[in-house]
Amino acid sequence: MASTSLFGRALRRSPWVFHLGTSGCNNCDIEIADCLTPRFDVERFGVRLVGSPRHADVLLISGPVSIACRKPLQEAWLEMPRPRAALMVGVCACSMGGYRDAYSVAGPADKVIREVDPDARFVYVPGCPPKPETIIAGLIKLLGEL
């Protein structure tokens, strides 16, 4: 039964995600881990956290991208198989939030990734940090876009 609804497609796929904290404050990273634990349990949607970007369909990015993290982020992105997409978790990943004036950030993650892949697709989940429910909603939206 090939469902064409967003939710149906989201359930049919089993997206594997790789979590990459670029230089955030930890809070979004913890909320991402929270999504995996019993109350929110995104594994029921087939979402699995994997240990390498080479295994991942979706990159979860949290935090502004510091100068030191710029290259590792671009390398991780290029290692991912296609089709690939990134979920920007938190306002720092979306737009750098309070760190936009800081001297040590290289830019928001979408700009850094588009330097090496102009066609990259993103879904933005704002919040400081976004609640786990919001992250799940963003993930479902992203799966519809894939």
Place this chain on the structure above:
Amino acid sequence: MSDPSSRHVVQIGPFHPLLEEPVGFSLTVEGERVVAIDARMDYIHKGLERLAQERTYDMVPILLERICGICSVTHSVCFCNAVEDLLGVEIPPRAAYIRTIIGELERLHSHLLWVGLAGHFIGYNTVFMWAWKYREPVCDAFEMLTGHRQNSALPLVGGVRRDLPVEYFPVVRKTLDELEGQTERLTAAVLDDPVLAARLKGVGVLSAEAALDYGVVGPTARASGLATDVRRDEPYAAYAELDWKVVTQDGGDVFSKAVVRLLEILESIRILRQCLDRLPAGAINLGTLHVPRGEGIGRYEAPRGEDIHYVRSNGTNMPERLKVRAPSYVNIPSFRSSCLGAPMADVMITLAACDPCYSCTERSLVLRDAAGARLLATPGLIEASRQKTFELARALGHAPDLELDPA
């Protein structure tokens, strides 16, 4: 065994599946044994101290909550302690109790988070899921009281920004009652579990002498038998009026650190109950304060240990200098003692045992010119720092006869 030709360097990070944050460790191993460890920690440097110097005293605590996602109350209250030290003011009793309540709720969810992650690091995901399931109601309680799961935006120089909604106190009490039973069960399960005993007992031992040498703080020190706790040694907020005790263990291994944290959860629940019962009436802040020239130091017992903030004011509405010394900054070097000689398989849990928080710690940034050469390496940075301290001391009129040692 000590044949140098069998040495290999193993890189962990910067993006490692077991690490939440980017950090690079390079382990030199001989066979399975670790003989040297080095860390590269500049991936998360965000320049927060600089940002704080461009914000007013009202805005800084909100910014400092973003130093670390878990210690958000820690850093903002610690900054307030520092500015209040500069001002020489006492905050109203109700504000002191509110700060204690949010601080202890933060300790609860931080310790539960660590217990879960420790289980995850040794591949025992049952403990991970249990602990994080028990953590959720604490985050709910925090949200009920402050409006947010972690970042409360409550601390303010001279008190707190908003009052707590007392109508939610019965729900919070019920959460604490349930958590107490769950923590007691979890503690009993951890103490009796042969798997955990085999993986954690005698692993990553930090002796009391080594703990003193490295100057470790918080649960890392208390698990090595050192009874240090800022809440008792230099009480801030309402701790001096409450009945609680400092938890210590003598083992120094990862197991002792787990036990210290589990028992501290029970102590925090006791503190919270007393605060909820005794919350005094009255003002919650001192209103608008003018910060004069001067300097102040704030101390705070974070879930990971002693946090220190140094604030220098030039009489304007923004701090002239803010310096943050986060607890992980002194705990991380102790890996040199606890990891050496350990097999590779035990290193991850040993690295996690002091609950390192890299986003609190990473304060270095190496500047390179266009050709990639380092403009300032460590000796240069130390020299520049000494020069700056000397100039500041002169400008403030401290030690007028001080001479900068040319070495």
